[in-house]
Amino acid sequence: MNQPEILKLQKFLQVKFNNKNIDVRPRHKLNDSVEVFIGDESVGLIHLDDEDGDKSYIFNMSILDIDLEDIA
DSSP states (O other): OOHHHHHHHHHHHHHHTTOTTEEEEEETTEEEEEEEEETTEEEEEEEEEOGGGOOEEEEEOOOOGGGGTTOO
């Protein structure tokens, strides 16, 4: 993904989740996905799906059971 595309994804997520702390960063040596951060914490990946001329983005966020332990 190129820089303008990454910035569009970042802006979309910031607006969608009402959080200006969301930062989308390129991954080292990989151009088919980017990493999503909130502050210093990595929260997921966005993968580019460009099959059959239909471009889409897949946001994958893993939540571990230990992440839920402190949630009331």
